[in-house]
Amino acid sequence: MLGELIQFHSIEELPDSPVTLGTTLWNPTGTWRSVRPVHVTRLSPCMLGCPAGNPIESFIRKIEEGDVDGALALIREENPLPAICGRVCFHPCEEACNRASMDASVAIHELERWVADRGKWRPTVPEKETGKSVAVVGSGPAGLTAAYHLRRLGHAVTVFEKEKELGGLLRYGIPAYRLPKDVLDREIGFLREMEIIFRTETTLSESDFEKEGFQAVLFAVGAQRFRDPRLVHQEGEGAWKALEFLKKVNEGEIKGLKGKVVVIGGGNAAIDAARCALRLGGQVTVAYRRMREDMPAFDEEVAAAEAEGISFVFLAVPQSVKRDGKGEVTGVGFARAKAGSLDASGRHKITVDPHDTFSIEADTVILATGEEPDEIPWQVDYKPEATRCETDRPGVFVAGDVVGSQRTVAYAIGWGKRAAVAIDAFLAGKEAELEKITLPGGEGISMRAYRGEVTIPEGEAVSFEEVNDFYFPDVKRAAPRRLPMAQSVSGFKEVVKGLSKPQALREAGRCFHCGDCVMCDNCLIFCPDIAITRKEDASGYDVDLDHCKGCGICARECPRGAIIMVEERV
Amino acid sequence: MIEPTYTIEESEELVHPGHLACQGCGATIAMRYVLKALGKKTVVVIPACCWSIIVGLFPSSCLDVPLIHTAFETAAAAATGARAALDVQGQEDVNVLAWAGDGGTFDIGFQALSGAAERNENIIYCCYDNEAYMNTGIQRSSATPVGAWTTTTPQGGLEDRPKKDIVRIMAAHNVPYTATANVAFPDDLYQKIKKAASYKGMKFIHILSPCPTGWRIPSSESIEVARLATLSNVFPLYEVINGSKWRVTYIPQKKVPVEKYLEAQARFRLMGEEEKKRIQKNVDEYWKELLKRAKR
Ligand SMILES: Cc1ncc(C[n+]2csc(CCOP(=O)(O)OP(=O)(O)O)c2C)c(N)n1
Numbered sequence: 001m002l003g004e005l006i007q008f009h010s011i012e013e014l015p016d017s018p019v020t021l022g023t024t025l026w027n028p029t030g031t032w033r034s035v036r037p038v039h040v041t042r043l044s045p046c047m048l049g050c051p052a053g054n055p056i057e058s059f060i061r062k063i064e065e066g067d068v069d070g071a072l073a074l075i076r077e078e079n080p081l082p083a084i085c086g087r088v089c090f091h092p093c094e095e096a097c098n099r100a101s102m103d104a105s106v107a108i109h110e111l112e113r114w115v116a117d118r119g120k121w122r123p124t125v126p127e128k129e130t131g132k133s134v135a136v137v138g139s140g141p142a143g144l145t146a147a148y149h150l151r152r153l154g155h156a157v158t159v160f161e162k163e164k165e166l167g168g169l170l171r172y173g174i175p176a177y178r179l180p181k182d183v184l185d186r187e188i189g190f191l192r193e194m195e196i197i198f199r200t201e202t203t204l205s206e207s208d209f210e211k212e213g214f215q216a217v218l219f220a221v222g223a224q225r226f227r228d229p230r231l232v233h234q235e236g237e238g239a240w241k242a243l244e245f246l247k248k249v250n251e252g253e254i255k256g257l258k259g260k261v262v263v264i265g266g267g268n269a270a271i272d273a274a275r276c277a278l279r280l281g282g283q284v285t286v287a288y289r290r291m292r293e294d295m296p297a298f299d300e301e302v303a304a305a306e307a308e309g310i311s312f313v314f315l316a317v318p319q320s321v322k323r324d325g326k327g328e329v330t331g332v333g334f335a336r337a338k339a340g341s342l343d344a345s346g347r348h349k350i351t352v353d354p355h356d357t358f359s360i361e362a363d364t365v366i367l368a369t370g371e372e373p374d375e376i377p378w379q380v381d382y383k384p385e386a387t388r389c390e391t392d393r394p395g396v397f398v399a400g401d402v403v404g405s406q407r408t409v410a411y412a413i414g415w416g417k418r419a420a421v422a423i424d425a426f427l428a429g430k431e432a433e434l435e436k437i438t439l440p441g442g443e444g445i446s447m448r449a450y451r452g453e454v455t456i457p458e459g460e461a462v463s464f465e466e467v468n469d470f471y472f473p474d475v476k477r478a479a480p481r482r483l484p485m486a487q488s489v490s491g492f493k494e495v496v497k498g499l500s501k502p503q504a505l506r507e508a509g510r511c512f513h514c515g516d517c518v519m520c521d522n523c524l525i526f527c528p529d530i531a532i533t534r535k536e537d538a539s540g541y542d543v544d545l546d547h548c549k550g551c552g553i554c555a556r557e558c559p560r561g562a563i564i565m566v567e568e569r570v
Numbered sequence: 571m572i573e574p575t576y577t578i579e580e581s582e583e584l585v586h587p588g589h590l591a592c593q594g595c596g597a598t599i600a601m602r603y604v605l606k607a608l609g610k611k612t613v614v615v616i617p618a619c620c621w622s623i624i625v626g627l628f629p630s631s632c633l634d635v636p637l638i639h640t641a642f643e644t645a646a647a648a649a650t651g652a653r654a655a656l657d658v659q660g661q662e663d664v665n666v667l668a669w670a671g672d673g674g675t676f677d678i679g680f681q682a683l684s685g686a687a688e689r690n691e692n693i694i695y696c697c698y699d700n701e702a703y704m705n706t707g708i709q710r711s712s713a714t715p716v717g718a719w720t721t722t723t724p725q726g727g728l729e730d731r732p733k734k735d736i737v738r739i740m741a742a743h744n745v746p747y748t749a750t751a752n753v754a755f756p757d758d759l760y761q762k763i764k765k766a767a768s769y770k771g772m773k774f775i776h777i778l779s780p781c782p783t784g785w786r787i788p789s790s791e792s793i794e795v796a797r798l799a800t801l802s803n804v805f806p807l808y809e810v811i812n813g814s815k816w817r818v819t820y821i822p823q824k825k826v827p828v829e830k831y832l833e834a835q836a837r838f839r840l841m842g843e844e845e846k847k848r849i850q851k852n853v854d855e856y857w858k859e860l861l862k863r864a865k866r
């Protein structure tokens with residue numbers, strides 16, 4: 001605000017001695033400016049990294065404010081399965097985290113898990129019912145997520161599951177030492193409380209769909225179809241398909257394994273199967289056709305398997321299951337491969353010499369050579385990666401592993417959200433404006449933006465160069481507590497035990513809060529023109545543009561890139 | 571928790587906007603926190619320097635405290651007079667702040683300053699150091715570091731003469747309090763002024779105050795560059811009590827090479843690799859000696 005200029009119109013008006021009569025506030029030094037500072041909210045890279053669209057930066061801020069319940073409520077606006085994600089997600093958010101460029105990324109997944117385990121949250125039924133009814137086929141992460149969001153949007157939802165129990169891959173694929181079944185049950189319990197109807201051991205025929213009065217159906221049936229390596233003598237006792245093996249283990253039907261186990265494959269199912277086989281008493285070797293760095297399995301999982309004593313053989317291309325006269329498995333025959341240059345996917349190309357063979361003894365073989373999308377039992381056609389979840393039939397939608405190639409829980413959740421929006425728009429006779437609610441440069445969508453509760457920040461996410469790392473002292477990344485090794489490998493108890501409260505609070509404190517003003521006062525403190533003041537309601541800062549000279553110190557000293565300098569237009 | 575947390579108390583601003591400092595002026599930030607620490611009961615004495623312009627044209631002043639403009643070489647002498655006048659009136663609780671540039675302190679005003687220190691006058695003398703005679707157009711002073719370009723050392727005075735060690739000189743006067751400070755560390759500056767005000771007698775604070783115009787840096791980088799000066803140990807933060815008790819008040823956590831500080835400023839652009847190495851060596855030696863003095 002400008003002050004009054006004191007002027008003398010005659011000698012008489014001058015004071016006797018030259019003394020100060022007023023301030024410099026009359027002087028509009030703002031006219032010197034060519035750029036002006038603007039406090040903004042910007043995207044943090046972690047959120048772009050999350051295919052599930054978790055509100056990462058803001059839930060961590062809630063933790064720091066001591067509001068664990070608030071943090072959980074915020075996550076559940078977007079993601080119905082935080083206790084699961086916090087355990088099994090391979091956290092692409094952490095790869096995107098700016099702090100990784102300084103010391104180590106924030107342990108976001110551990111914080112998500114901590115919030116989900118500690119926070120209190122109760123589901124509610126929607127205030128207004130739309131009267132519309134949606135069928136969801138498949139109760140894996142994509143189906144559950146879609147059901148949850150459709151229900152929150154006021155639709156009646158029925159989930160059809162062909163198996164005895166709910167959860168899909170979460171129940172029958174992921175072993176309990178990674179995801180305890182009670183954690184899964186608790187999350188599904190919340191969905192029941194929202195009056196989502198679950199029908200297990202049931203499939204949905206086209207005629208039933210009509211008869212029962214559904215207006216839309218979502219197929220989230222997954223990708224569990226066995227990709228057959230066609231090995232000689234592969235059929236018969238002693239040779240398992242990985243997912244069947246994992247299902248039996250998860251159902252508690254396999255109580256023990258004796259002798260040597262060879263797992264063929266290099267994906268997450270291979271590692272899951274291997275670590276299960278080890279826990280059941282087997283002596284386990286994983287054989288993979290390429291090199292360690294080429295394995296599609298997540299590195300942390302491979303490292304855990306190695307630490308538990310599982311052996312790995314690389315450049316081993318399986319040829320046959322060896323069986324004795326009685327048909328019992330005795331081993332696996334391999335041809336040796338040679339690693340060449342890298343292919344388009346960044347993995348080693350291999351060449352196989354069919355005459356250079358070797359075998360590994362085995363009493364049990366587990367074939368984990370990959371899975372294909374399941375078939376949708378209806379007459380529908382759809383394109384792979386159809387991000388709008390549409391098929392060639394109006395009202396019939398697809399989501400999750402059946403349509404996407406990135407087959408992880410976080411991606412499945414992202415699919416479930418997109419499907420919920422697509423179906424909601426379809427039921428309202430509108431176009432689904434998915435682009436508007438997709439984080440720019442990311443894959444996740446924001447349900448809160450869809451409901452008009454928040455606006456998605458524009459522009460690029462804050463880069464590490466824009467973070468002022470001086471303001472962030474080195475703090476070691478929290479390492480979760482773990483079950484002792486001997487106990488880990490002798491049963492199916494959860495291996496990773498999560499963070500303690502002090503650990504979680506310290507870890508939350510490591511967050512830069514990229515692009516989100518936390519009112520640290522730096523801009524105000526370093527302003528040479530005393531032109532920045534705190535707003536009365538503490539919701540941010542005001543800039544005195546009458547006097548701000550546009551030096552840019554505030555933007556430079558903002559620890560988190562939440563001030564930008566905008567050119568003045570003349 | 572949400573950092574950083576400053577200990578600077580919430581109080582009235584005694585420096586007003588509308589002043590005439592260039593964009594990104596560090597000396598202005600310095601004054602802001604010194605006056606915040608001293609409060610309204612302060613008289614400021616300013617000799618010829620940038621600040622005599624910054625403060626504004628008659629009859630305006632950007633300062634909310636009384637101010638005496640004085641001749642270039644007389645800051646300490648004029649402050650002595652102001653002190654005597656206040657004391658005579660029984661206003662012993664009013665602070666007298668002499669506020670001079672490096673030229674007015676290291677060079678032309680040095681005699682008056684040394685005299686006031688020797689008499690242990692009850693004043694606070696702050697030298698805001700922008701490392702040259704900036705107000706008259708960037709002429710070299712004895713505070714200009716070796717290798718820095720100025721208009722009177724266009725080749726970047728490269729003779730191996732270290733910057734005058736003003737704090738050590740002042741500490742050698744055995745005055746109650748001498749210290750260094752840096753506008754990039756406003757909390758440390760604020761606390762030192764508070765501490766200085768608690769002593770009776772001569773207090774001398776040497777404040778590194780970046781000058782974007784003279785240092786040839788973008789105005790936005792003013793604080794960043796000043797911070798690098800301390801992080802690289804070029805400008806260590808310390809205090810000396812009674813001329814004998816040395817204490818380092820900030821130990822950089824991650825050591826920054828001097829090169830990074832020099833290369834951030836175009837005034838050092840003419841400096842060669844050999845010079846940079848030599849400066850690094852000097853800085854390391856000085857830092858070691860300082861730690862020894864501080865018995866760390
Ligand atoms: C006796 C005298 N000589 C020269 C000047 C011109 N003059 C005014 S300000 C100034 C430079 C002051 O330099 P410094 O003390 O470092 O303060 P800065 O301008 O850098 O803030 C000079 C040379 C003067 N006012 N009086």
Ligand SMILES: [Mg+2]
Pocket residue numbers: 671672673699700701702703704705
């Ligand atoms: Mg100067």
